Amino acid sequence: MAGRFDLQGRHGKSRVRVSRVWRRPAEAGGHLFVEWSVAVSVVSDCLPSYTSDDNSAIVATDSIKNTVYVKAKECTEVVSMEEFAVILGRHFTSLYSQVSEATVTIVERPWERVAVDGKPHSHGFKLGSEKHTTEVNVKKSGSLLINSGIQGYSLLKTTQSGFEGFVRDRYTLLPETRERIVATEVTAWWRYPFEHISQLPSKPFCFTQRYQDVKKVLADTFFGPPDVGVYSPSVQNTLYLMAREVLTRFPDIASVQLRMPNLHFIPVNLGGKENPGLVKFADDVYMPTDEPHGTIEATLSRANSKL
């Protein structure tokens, strides 16, 4: 077989759901709570398990799943999802000689502390919408890649958006406009600059704070100032300004990728022979639809980045 085929495999466990509570007293801010869906995938030298009945090198995916709970238990101090992913990646690549590489992906369920009578509750949470995600790759050498992101960040504004000057040919029906609703569900990914375990910051929780900061910069740029907003000539331009602001504000983010579907709100004009002008659109009644929708995405990196 050797020489004829090149076999590369990986295995792991997906959708390992784990929650953890860190029980701080109310005076210290109350309980911290997270719910994560973890996926672990290892590159492991266990080729005989593919080509024969020899499973002797396989770290069972069931053991991989168990490890997620063991490590969660061991995290007696608060950790961010990025740190937890690094802990798992280091574990698999250091404990098992046959594992050369591990990729750990985590999606957080967005439980948010509730406020009762305007006061943050010490142990009450409600589910939010957009999700923090991370994908961490750890190699046996200690080399590292950390990407984090946001999924399902739904943003909409009712004005200060238009679309003009695009190609007009025999296929074009869309009227030009300087007044429309723009809505999207942002997916963002960005890369942190740490390329080796030894470069990781020791300050706990900085990844979580950075997620909150990026989220705010994305939304603030999308919306503009609260009273007047900011005009968007296209989703493309708004996407670029959002990405540029992330790189400008956070020098340690090397590149950012944004996917922003254009979720259409179509002007409603109804009328027939007998009832012309039954509903005449005056920037008021729309038909929302996400099928079909525009797809707009781009990656912005620093020009001199080696990444």
Ligand SMILES: O=c1[nH]c(=O)c2[nH]c(=O)[nH]c2[nH]1
């Ligand atoms: O902001 C937009 N970008 C497009 O590329 C596009 N295409 C389209 O039909 N509407 C829009 N809007």
